[in-house]
Every structure is written in C-alpha cells, then in structure tokens.
Amino acid sequence: MKQLRIATRQSALALWQAEHVAARLRQLHAGLVVELVPMTTRGDQILDQPLSAIGGKGLFLKELEVAMQEGRADIAVHSLKDVPMQLEAGFALGAVLERADAADAFVSNRYRSLVELPAGARVGTSSLRRQAQLRALRPDLQLIDLRGNVGTRLGKLDAEQYDAIVLACAGLDRLGLAGRIASRLQPPDWIPAVAQGAIAVEYRSGDRATLERLQPLNDADSWRCTAAERAMNRRLHGSCSVPIGAYCLEIEQGLLQLIGLVGDARSGRLLRAEALGAVDAPEALGEQVAQRLLDQGADAMLR
Ligand SMILES: NCc1[nH]cc(CCC(=O)O)c1CC(=O)O
Numbered sequence: 001m002k003q004l005r006i007a008t009r010q011s012a013l014a015l016w017q018a019e020h021v022a023a024r025l026r027q028l029h030a031g032l033v034v035e036l037v038p039m040t041t042r043g044d045q046i047l048d049q050p051l052s053a054i055g056g057k058g059l060f061l062k063e064l065e066v067a068m069q070e071g072r073a074d075i076a077v078h079s080l081k082d083v084p085m086q087l088e089a090g091f092a093l094g095a096v097l098e099r100a101d102a103a104d105a106f107v108s109n110r111y112r113s114l115v116e117l118p119a120g121a122r123v124g125t126s127s128l129r130r131q132a133q134l135r136a137l138r139p140d141l142q143l144i145d146l147r148g149n150v151g152t153r154l155g156k157l158d159a160e161q162y163d164a165i166v167l168a169c170a171g172l173d174r175l176g177l178a179g180r181i182a183s184r185l186q187p188p189d190w191i192p193a194v195a196q197g198a199i200a201v202e203y204r205s206g207d208r209a210t211l212e213r214l215q216p217l218n219d220a221d222s223w224r225c226t227a228a229e230r231a232m233n234r235r236l237h238g239s240c241s242v243p244i245g246a247y248c249l250e251i252e253q254g255l256l257q258l259i260g261l262v263g264d265a266r267s268g269r270l271l272r273a274e275a276l277g278a279v280d281a282p283e284a285l286g287e288q289v290a291q292r293l294l295d296q297g298a299d300a301m302l303r
Pocket of ligand 1: 081167171195196199
C-alpha cells in the first residue's frame with residue numbers, strides 16, 4: 001500500500017491547511033493513502049509571551065521535523081510565514097501552493113477601518129511588524145499584546161479586551177471567517193509578513209519519490225515571489241518575529257516588483273525600499289532590496 005503521512009500542528013488553521021494538501025494529493029495520485037499525523041509544537045505551548053520574546057525561529061517546526069526524521073511522517077505542511085529562512089539540515093521545501101490573499105485584516109465589532117478608530121483605542125497584536133505600521137499610521141493608539149490561534153484571538157476581541165485586532169486575512173478566509181474582516185490592510189500602503197498567505201510543504205531532502213509527488217502542487221509564481229521575500233529577510237537576518245515586511249508581485253510578464261519594509265515598533269519609524277527584477281532571479285531581487293534597506297540604516301533599527 002502506498003502511503004504518505006502529513007505531520008501537522010493541531011490548530012484549526014493548521015489542520016485546514018494539512019487537509020487541503022491531503023485532498024490535493026489524493027486527487028493527483030489515485031491509490032495513494034494520505035493521512036494526517038497531528039502534533040503539538042513549542043510555539044503552540046508557550047502562549048503567554050510574544051513570539052519575538054521566545055526567540056522565534058522554527059518554534060512551529062521542530063516537532064514536525066523530528067517526526068519526519070524518525071519516519072513517523074513523510075512531509076509537513078506549514079504556513080510559509082512561520083518557516084525559518086534557513087531550514088534545518090536534511091530538510092527542504094518541496095512545494096509552495098498558490099498564494100491566498102497576503103493582506104492583513106483589520107477586525108473589529110465596532111469600527112470599519114483603522115481611520116475610524118477613536119483616539120487612544122486599544123488594538124491587539126503581538127507582531128512587531130504590525131505594531132510598527134500601526135504606530136506609524138496612528139501614534140495615538142494603545143497597542144496591546146495578543147497571542148494564540150485565530151479562534152482565541154477572535155474570542156478576546158469579542159470579550160471586549162480590544163477595540164480592534166489585526167491578523168492575517170488568509171487564516172480567516174480559510175476558516176470561513178471572512179465575514180469578520182472589517183477591512184483589508186493591503187500593499188503598498190501596508191506591508192504583510194514575508195510569505196504571508198502561502199502554504200508550504202516540507203520534506204526530507206533526499207526523498208525523491210516524495211518530491212515527485214509534491215511537485216504538481218507547486219505554484220511557480222508563488223514560489224518565486226516568496227523566494228524573493230525570503231531572500232530579503234535572510235539577508236536582514238529576519239524571521240517571522242522581527243519588524244520586517246515584504247511583498248512581491250509579478251507586475252507584468254516576466255517582471256517582479258518587491259517592496260520591503262523595516263520598522264521600529266516603539267517609535268513607528270519605517271524604512272521602505274523597492275526594486276524590479278527578472279522572474280528567473282528572485283533571490284537577487286530580494287538581496288537588492290535588503291541592501292537598499294541596509295543602506296538606509298536597517299541594521300541599527302533591527303538591533
Ligand atoms: N504566526 C501565526 C500565523 N502564521 C500564519 C498565519 C496566517 C496564515 C498565513 O499567513 O498563511 C498566522 C496567523 C496570523 O498571523 O494571523
């Protein structure tokens with residue numbers, strides 16, 4: 001019996017994403033038995049601290065990689081946003097699925113957009129990137145930490161601990177919660193996290209049979225755009241827990257545009273840079289935009 005086991009976290013969003021990949025694989029490969037292997041990671045256990053304080057890198061991956069290493073799973077499905085810029089030795093990305101909306105969501109039960117919020121309103125987010133951009137646009141707001149999975153965060157908003165919260169549109173869309181989105185915070189005015197909205201599949205790098213099964217899931221455009229964003233972040237030594245954003249788009253046939261952002265969550269100072277590059281060299285484009293940010297003093301801002 002041909003079998004493929006998918007290591008996944010147990011949050012509703014992670015399970016949705018793993019089920020989505022499982023369904024695509026079953027459809028592509030008749031006779032392949034695809035099963036989920038749900039597990040808990042350190043990132044799921046430590047909920048009382050912002051990710052930036054626990055030191056970010058790979059918090060949501062480790063246990064899944066151990067399962068692959070020990071042969072309890074063949075692949076792992078992740079939000080690419082949570083995947084470190086440098087994977088652990090022995091692992092690689094086999095596919096990046098077609099990207100969903102990369103935008104952030106402004107979610108509130110009372111206000112329709114950021115500009116409508118009254119002075120001093122309480123906004124929940126633990127992301128330093130979101131905090132920096134909120135500060136830049138609305139220095140008067142009270143920014144309050146907010147962690148936990150999507151359901152937990154919405155629950156805290158509904159309990160009136162916050163006037164509004166910011167999270168990723170992709171997660172809400174996937175969970176059938178798009179109705180909760182009051183407005184979408186979009187590029188170029190608002191820059192999402194590197195690779196936000198993209199689902200990635202990780203596998204053991206030597207496992208050619210598995211890679212062959214994954215390849216039809218790959219979306220070339222999403223792969224290239226997220227590669228450019230990740231190359232920028234790698235050059236800046238970033239992860240998903242630092243105040244860095246990026247958004248890459250194929251603006252015309254063969255031409256990528258990458259916008260990069262580095263911010264300071266406390267002061268709301270933002271650095272922005274952008275460049276155009278060929279679709280066949282996304283990493284070079286990422287490095288070029290990183291260099292432009294470094295030339296403006298990004299290094300000092302990130303220390
Ligand atoms: N760090 C948590 C995380 N990782 C991926 C998503 C959303 C889905 C995606 O970006 O693909 C979220 C939740 C959020 O930021 O609101």
